[in-house]
Amino acid sequence: MDEVVMYGADWCGDCRRAKVWFRENGVAFTEINVEDDEDARERAIEIAGGRKNIPVIVLPNGDVLIEPTNADLAAALKG
Numbered sequence: 184m185d186e187v188v189m190y191g192a193d194w195c196g197d198c199r200r201a202k203v204w205f206r207e208n209g210v211a212f213t214e215i216n217v218e219d220d221e222d223a224r225e226r227a228i229e230i231a232g233g234r235k236n237i238p239v240i241v242l243p244n245g246d247v248l249i250e251p252t253n254a255d256l257a258a259a260l261k262g
Contacts, residue, residue, distance in 0.1 A: 185243055186210075186211040186212055186243060187210055187212040187213070187241070187242060187243065187260070188213045188215060188240070188241040189205075189215065189239070189241075190215045190217050190223060190226070190227035190230070190237060190238060190239040190241075191214060191215075191216065191237045191238040192216060192217055192218040192237060193216065193218065194218070195237050195238065197237070200253070201238050201240065201251065202214065204253050204256050204257075205256075208257075208260070208261075210256075210260055215227075230247055231247065231249050234249055236249050236250045238251075240256075246259065
């Protein structure tokens with residue numbers, strides 16, 4: 184995997200903010216909408232260790248961020 188994968192939903196403010204940050208910083212990402220996809224929702228919960236918070240962001244190196252701030256994204260992706 185060579186790009187970021189974000190599990191989120193259109194209604195989620197943190198998800199919208201993360202997408203803006205990705206675009207502004209030229210970070211390629213794939214968005215997986217958990218709203219209408221039960222399998223994706225369950226996968227996001229599994230990746231997040233049982234937490235139901237979104238966005239769940241999987242980095243190319245396999246690290247996982249849950250509800251990251253812009254500063255968290257910058258630290259994880261610009262390092």
